[in-house]
Amino acid sequence: xxxxxxxxxxxxxxxxxxxxAGATFSPGAVAVADGNVLLAGPKADVLRAxxxxxxxxxxxxxxxxxxxxxxxxxxxxxxxxxxxxxxxPIPPSFVDWILRVIAWRLGATQASFAGNLxxxxxxxxxxxxxxxxxxAGPDLSAYDGCPVRxxxxxxxxxxxxxxxxxxxxxxxxxxxxxxxxxxxxPLVLPGVSPHTLYTVGENLLRSLADLAAARxxxxxxxxxxxxxxxxxxxxxGGEIASRLYPAVGKDVSWFGGLGRTIPxxxxxxxxxxxxxxxxxxxxxxxxxxxxxxxGGARFVLCPRSNASHGNGAPDITHFVDAKIPFALGTDSLxxxxxxxxxxxxRAARSLYKxxxxxxxxxxxxxxxxxxxxxxxxxxPGGILAPGEPxxxxxxDDPGGDGDRFxxxxxxxxxxENVRLTVVAGQSAHGAAA
Ligand SMILES: [Zn+2]
Numbered sequence: 322x323x324x325x326x327x328x329x330x331x332x333x334x335x336x337x338x339x340x341x342a343g344a345t346f347s348p349g350a351v352a353v354a355d356g357n358v359l360l361a362g363p364k365a366d367v368l369r370a371x372x373x374x375x376x377x378x379x380x381x382x383x384x385x386x387x388x389x390x391x392x393x394x395x396x397x398x399x400x401x402x403x404x405x406x407x408x409x410p411i412p413p414s415f416v417d418w419i420l421r422v423i424a425w426r427l428g429a430t431q432a433s434f435a436g437n438l439x440x441x442x443x444x445x446x447x448x449x450x451x452x453x454x455x456x457a458g459p460d461l462s463a464y465d466g467c468p469v470r471x472x473x474x475x476x477x478x479x480x481x482x483x484x485x486x487x488x489x490x491x492x493x494x495x496x497x498x499x500x501x502x503x504x505x506x507p508l509v510l511p512g513v514s515p516h517t518l519y520t521v522g523e524n525l526l527r528s529l530a531d532l533a534a535a536r537x538x539x540x541x542x543x544x545x546x547x548x549x550x551x552x553x554x555x556x557x558g559g560e561i562a563s564r565l566y567p568a569v570g571k572d573v574s575w576f577g578g579l580g581r582t583i584p585x586x587x588x589x590x591x592x593x594x595x596x597x598x599x600x601x602x603x604x605x606x607x608x609x610x611x612x613x614x615x616g617g618a619r620f621v622l623c624p625r626s627n628a629s630h631g632n633g634a635p636d637i638t639h640f641v642d643a644k645i646p647f648a649l650g651t652d653s654l655x656x657x658x659x660x661x662x663x664x665x666x667r668a669a670r671s672l673y674k675x676x677x678x679x680x681x682x683x684x685x686x687x688x689x690x691x692x693x694x695x696x697x698x699x700x701p702g703g704i705l706a707p708g709e710p711x712x713x714x715x716x717d718d719p720g721g722d723g724d725r726f727x728x729x730x731x732x733x734x735x736x737e738n739v740r741l742t743v744v745a746g747q748s749a750h751g752a753a754a
Contacts (some may be wrong), residue, residue: 329354331377333380333713334364335384349361359707360707397458438460444659448660450742454694480573482524522626583613649666
């Protein structure tokens with residue numbers, strides 16, 4: 322592509338450039354104009370082709386990476402603390418955890434949600450994250466100033482058949498509000514999220530599936546996260562029925578289970594179609610994962626959140642060995658100590674039990690945390706190619722070549738190694754911010 326003369330821009334030069342998990346250049350450079358990548362490749366080629374007058378920023382000893390993608394997060398949920406400000410331990414029962422979130426939501430001030438979003442987004446940027454898959458919090462107006470690229474999923478919750486229409490109306494209004502945000506903040510796009518299969522009844526699930534299809538929006542659902550969820554979906558019993566619903570004053574004794582396999586249920590309700598995003602998928606058998614994949618599903622795995630709740634672990638080995646693309650998400654600060662995609666990659670690495678060599682696995686996990694994430698969210702970026710948004714991070718180069726470079730990157734990178742995070746061509750974190 323021949324750049325138009327005279328456009329305002331800048332050239333970032335570093336010891337190495339990762340264009341995507343499969344292509345690196347040493348040294349490399351990225352020319353940015355109007356928020357997008359104009360050129361990306363070997364330093365000499367980019368400097369030769371870059372328009373005259375573009376200032377140059379040099380980062381010796383550093384590597385330019387596509388911005389990381391945290392594909393599942395709730396930025397408005399804070400770290401939970403006791404009245405003295407000490408972190409609260411995560412309760413051993415997942416139902417107690419859900420009750421804690423409900424209590425927080427009811428007790429929090431409206432003003433606190435935007436503050437939580439601001440600080441969580443700043444934390445995400447500090448790790449080199451440029452893009453998130455966000456489950457909308459209570460304050461939709463907070464996304465007007467969202468500084469990271471985000472697919473913001475408007476969430477619907479309602480299990481009893483008679484509430485389906487009312488909840489559908491609430492979700493439609495939320496999407497309208499997020500469309501208003503998107504008109505002024507080009508980083509934000511809306512989506513639809515039926516919360517889970519144990520909090521969204523069949524009528525509402527069908528309605529939300531129809532809504533997503535009619536408006537051309539991606540859908541996202543938490544699925545097969547915990548043992549109590551699986552017990553409830555199987556026959557309507559377990560802790561969800563005996564403790565969760567009674568605690569919120571609702572009767573679900575009429576529910577006797579899905580009566581079908583999860584893939585069959587998702588297909589029949591219309592939610593399983595190309596691009597639907599399934600989050601967690603811990604308690605599924607391999608044939609079920611394969612069936613969901615065949616139905617068009619994409620996957621976000623959150624190994625640290627699952628571990629912290631005692632919910633088990635996603636089957637990283639199967640996803641990697643069967644070449645099923647997956648993205649990674651941290652989940653909220655209520656579940657994990659920080660929003661580090663690096664820690665999430667390391668957690669996923671520790672779960673892999675297959676035969677793939679470790680360094681090659683690390684490259685795949687980097688792909689999971691970049692281009693697989695944007696693909697899962699239906700957002701641009703995840704790679705640094707002409708025409709893509711200029712979303713990138715500049716971090717300390719760990720050295721090494723090929724797969725070993727990616728292993729070094731995974732092993733050595735933390736927040737302290739992130740020099741600069743750029744979103745849509747603007748410095749959003751670091752020295753030049
Ligand atoms: Zn979640």
